[in-house]
Amino acid sequence: MSDLKNINPFRVPNNYFNDFDENLKGKIDLENHKIDFKVPENYFSKVEAIIISQIHFNKTKTVPIFRYLLGVAAAIMGFIFITSDTSVDDNTETTVFILEDYLMENSTYEIAGHNADYLSYEMINMDQSINYEDALELRLLSETPMNLNLFDDE
């Protein structure tokens, strides 16, 4: 009986243990699952043209520091002006919502780059709003030191 203890009656297919890792990996394989995600037809050829249309070659967009500061100051002044108005009517409320959304959706660099007509356009297209404290908090979150170093390749 003691000899039987050392005999294993069970068998596995040839190379089962050698192939196990590969077989398992094959079940959740990179190539198999990368193609689970699909894109619309001709997406990659169309997206090139879309991106190119958003870029102005030979005119790299740089925002001078005074323009940047001016933009930030204008946004803050506009915000103070609206929120300090004690006779808040529907229009003012809507404007505040638009400003909140505008602050949330755009970086300070983008705000500095916009002209005066931009907000009018936003008013027409406004369909959602968010609390301005959330908008400002979000701004702070999206301008954490990590993100400020976003383009630093060091």
Added chain:
Amino acid sequence: MESQNQFINALKNPETQSSAFTKLLADYKERLYWHIRKIVIEHDDADDVLQNTFVKVFQNINGFKGNSTIYTWMYKIATNEALNLIKKKSKRYGVSNEEWIQTKVSRLESDSYFDGDELSIRLQNAVANLPEKQRLVFNMKYFDEMKYDNISEILGTSVGGLKASYHQAVKKIKKQINE
């Protein structure tokens, strides 16, 4: 390295940047797209992030010092853009980043741009349940088969830390898949 420097110079030079940028787009759009898509899950979000990534690459190419490859630099921008999109959207809908991703994954079955089987959905669910850092490391290592050195440059984490994260991620995923 020399050819990269020449290419970077071409991207910075107003005379040649248009053609250089077109080449950059042709070379990297798909690789970046799939990296982004695995982070944000839905095609429309991936499309937004991909476009923003290339626009930012163009706007900031003059600040690129060439200390890393342009590929890892773009990956870094794409990763941050994708994470920022998740932050923005989850904030807007009043849910956590993790909940946002889990909701997206739960809709995969009815997503017309996803045709994975049940196992694939289970894998995506398991990946979605990982903490953000582990999720990124797992995607880059397992799906994109990137080297730890490159992932380290992109995520700003030590190689040792990445190996630990990946090990933890694999353990959790195996456990969840086998449940």
